[in-house]
Amino acid sequence: MKFWMQRVAMAILLLLSVSALTFGAMNVLGDPLFNILGPLAGDVNNPKSAALIEEVKVKYDLDKPLPVRYVKWLGDFATGDMGVQFSTDGQPPVSGLIKERIPRTISLLVMAQLLAVMISIPWAAITAARAGKRSDKISTMNSFFLLAMPNFALAILLKYIFSLKLGWFPLTYKAIDPFFQQMRQMFLAAVTIALPAAAVYQRLLRTDLITTLQQDFILMARAKGLSRSRVIFRHAIRPSMFSFITVVGLNTGGLIGGSIVVETVFRIPGIGSSLVESVLREDFPVVLAIVMLIALAFVIINVLVDVLYSIIDPRVRR
Amino acid sequence: MSEETVTVSDSADTEINAAIQKKIGWGFWLAISWVIFITLLAILAPYLNLKDPRGYFIDIDGNGRPPYSPSFEHWFGTDKDARDIFSRSLHGARISLIVGFSAISFGFIVGGSLGIIAGYFRGWLDKVISFTFIILLSFPSLVLAIMLTALLNRSLFTISMILGILSIAPVGRLARASTLQFSDREFVLAARQIGASDSRIILRELLPNVVIPMSALALLGMAVAIVAEGGLAFLGLSVSQGITWGSLIQIGSDSATTLENAPWIAFFPILLLFLTVLSLNFAGDRLRSHLDVKESSL
Numbered sequence: 001m002k003f004w005m006q007r008v009a010m011a012i013l014l015l016l017s018v019s020a021l022t023f024g025a026m027n028v029l030g031d032p033l034f035n036i037l038g039p040l041a042g043d044v045n046n047p048k049s050a051a052l053i054e055e056v057k058v059k060y061d062l063d064k065p066l067p068v069r070y071v072k073w074l075g076d077f078a079t080g081d082m083g084v085q086f087s088t089d090g091q092p093p094v095s096g097l098i099k100e101r102i103p104r105t106i107s108l109l110v111m112a113q114l115l116a117v118m119i120s121i122p123w124a125a126i127t128a129a130r131a132g133k134r135s136d137k138i139s140t141m142n143s144f145f146l147l148a149m150p151n152f153a154l155a156i157l158l159k160y161i162f163s164l165k166l167g168w169f170p171l172t173y174k175a176i177d178p179f180f181q182q183m184r185q186m187f188l189a190a191v192t193i194a195l196p197a198a199a200v201y202q203r204l205l206r207t208d209l210i211t212t213l214q215q216d217f218i219l220m221a222r223a224k225g226l227s228r229s230r231v232i233f234r235h236a237i238r239p240s241m242f243s244f245i246t247v248v249g250l251n252t253g254g255l256i257g258g259s260i261v262v263e264t265v266f267r268i269p270g271i272g273s274s275l276v277e278s279v280l281r282e283d284f285p286v287v288l289a290i291v292m293l294i295a296l297a298f299v300i301i302n303v304l305v306d307v308l309y310s311i312i313d314p315r316v317r318r
Numbered sequence: 319m320s321e322e323t324v325t326v327s328d329s330a331d332t333e334i335n336a337a338i339q340k341k342i343g344w345g346f347w348l349a350i351s352w353v354i355f356i357t358l359l360a361i362l363a364p365y366l367n368l369k370d371p372r373g374y375f376i377d378i379d380g381n382g383r384p385p386y387s388p389s390f391e392h393w394f395g396t397d398k399d400a401r402d403i404f405s406r407s408l409h410g411a412r413i414s415l416i417v418g419f420s421a422i423s424f425g426f427i428v429g430g431s432l433g434i435i436a437g438y439f440r441g442w443l444d445k446v447i448s449f450t451f452i453i454l455l456s457f458p459s460l461v462l463a464i465m466l467t468a469l470l471n472r473s474l475f476t477i478s479m480i481l482g483i484l485s486i487a488p489v490g491r492l493a494r495a496s497t498l499q500f501s502d503r504e505f506v507l508a509a510r511q512i513g514a515s516d517s518r519i520i521l522r523e524l525l526p527n528v529v530i531p532m533s534a535l536a537l538l539g540m541a542v543a544i545v546a547e548g549g550l551a552f553l554g555l556s557v558s559q560g561i562t563w564g565s566l567i568q569i570g571s572d573s574a575t576t577l578e579n580a581p582w583i584a585f586f587p588i589l590l591l592f593l594t595v596l597s598l599n600f601a602g603d604r605l606r607s608h609l610d611v612k613e614s615s616l
Binding site for chain 1: 449452453456457459460461462465466467468541545548553555567570571574577578581584588591592595599600603
């Protein structure tokens, strides 16, 4: 019980620090008044704009000290009120924008993660069965190449080959299209995220599989006359999946960062491309809300994986 | 690899050392040569008699409208404003490499000292520093970088600092872990017994033991920083007005027609970026297995 309490307390402390840091950075390094009013914000001597400045200060609580604003903002955020967008005169509110865009990012990430797992398991099985042979070495080289390719470059390459030259996938994402159409429009984006992730998963699973394959029960299964592929897929994979599952879980958070660039390349109006747009438009409530949500998801996923891990393997609790 | 065999005998030991020495091999040196080569080109770019990276080379003699494909005149072709890609790629290497190098240096100086302090003094100092690392690690790094670039003016200095801040936590954690390991070893105890001060122990005993095995991380971290800078530049959030690999790639791919009709605009910078990151990754990986730093602690 003490273990869980500690975990949860740590997560809450972490979330509070992360949110305070984000909020503080936004308000100390940035200038919210300027973002709302533009050049007018500096025009204090003109009585007309001075009145406007006062009005805005009261409306957005900018006249109160930073800690007070933080607590109020945190309370609002927790109840789903993320403020108004500066750039669109407040309509729709930030929460509306996010509600519209978040399902796309989530489906992109789920698709990417599924693809990565589907690619990495057979890939690891084949390379583990041939460890040290030429095909294994070629595969190691391949994953080196994959991991050295920045995701925006990989996205452009895939877009060039499969959308522009071969025409297999549509170039644009249309929000009104039916679900399966959208999945097809997102497919290349998902592959871009999935390939490097698959390379990481494969490395890990391959190492664990090689260890498992040296154990006696595998020899026994082979001696019984089972085929090699049956031994790998029915007997060896399951006991080797342990750290694989953990890393896949932990990596989900990391993929969120990748989705920012990939959504921008493939013009998918998700949360990542929204972050970039709002940064370029200096629309701080949107930036703040998205950074907070991502950090939130990141911390929660890490805690969940930690907890799951300790359920599977009670030894880590001590 | 050598755990069971180390105890055999001296001659076997040297043989293993020779094998490891051999194993770092030509691949490592090839990768390092590429990094040195591209760095030299980047440093010497203004003196190499290249075409002006900001000049427009519109061909009046009837080659049609730009972009021009690669030719003897323009080795990597030109973009749609008839600017020379070869010259721009080499000039672009300057910002990318400077940012990569200063970011990881900053990460090593700040993260390394914090990590060593945390690992050496332990106690509440360790708790505070470790928690700071955890906070830094609870943002996906690109998200933190984007947030900070949104707030600061985008100069070469701030971009390097931002990416440097991102590398504090990974470097610091490794430094802390290996300091914890070394600070219980006999030579540190011996130094303390003869009355060496804390700062002397840290500088003379711990620093060399902690930092040298981390040189592999420096190469890997530089690759990460270069990719991150590329990503920021690609999103239009890196050094403003600067030519970098990321912004060149962005220019070559911002519209589907440009990418389809003139792929060389994006592909040559991608190639240089790819080769550089590949070399740094490969050299770092080789160096790591050469120095035998445990993978789990990286």
